Amino acid sequence: MKVTILGPGNMGLALAKNWILKGHQITFSHSKRKEKINAILEEIKGSQYLELTEAIQYSEVIIIASVYDGLSEIFRYKDLFSNKIVISCTSNLKPDFLGNTMGLQTSRGFSVAEEIQENLPTAYVGEAFNTAFAENIGNLQRIESKTIASIFYCSNHTKNKEVASQLISDLNYQAIDAGDLKSARALETFATSWVQLAVVSNHYPGFEIKIVNH
DSSP states (O other), X not given: OEEEEESOSHHHHHHHHHHHHTTOEEEEESOOOHHHHHHHHHHSTTOEEOOHXXXXXXXXXXXXXXXXXXXHHHHTTGGGGTTOEEEEOOOOOOOOSSSOGGGOOOOOSSOHHHHHHHHSTTSEEEEESTTSOHHHHTOGGGGGOSOOOEEEEEESOHHHHHHHHHXXXXXXXXXXXXXXXXXXXXXXXXXHXXXXXXXXXXXXXXOOOOOOOO
């Protein structure tokens, strides 16, 4: 698949390391840090960087891994997202790393993924990857482990779910369908709590989730 990663940070780099080994074509975009981009392209052999409009048009699948404040620029090009599969791993909640996650103040009534779908109405939007740490995803030695951790995904669109499940499996994770896009509210909140639990228990970044059915 042709996959564009908007926001080539730690998560975007970790995803790309795995996917390019599976034969996916990786394009990075939505960054103004030229030195960082050059370093990433040197590390991820065979990947490319394109400006935002060209990158959106080029790819079949678009991963939004940018910071929340960067979404407004992406939304300016909503017409280019028609019939594109968009998977978000962006959150607007922040852990306090002191065990006070329940006290986080937020006026949000819906998830970032739902906000993306509202602003990109002709795209097939879903959520995935935010319940795993970039450090673990990007650790290629993990692929040899006998224990396969789990990653949740959700969407209102079958097309999105099929692609998300495949991309998660290509990371050597168990893909868990969490239902409709509104489940992103729980996933984004859970991701914040997950980060906090890992930090306060001194297990960051070794924590991973494993869903076990009995």
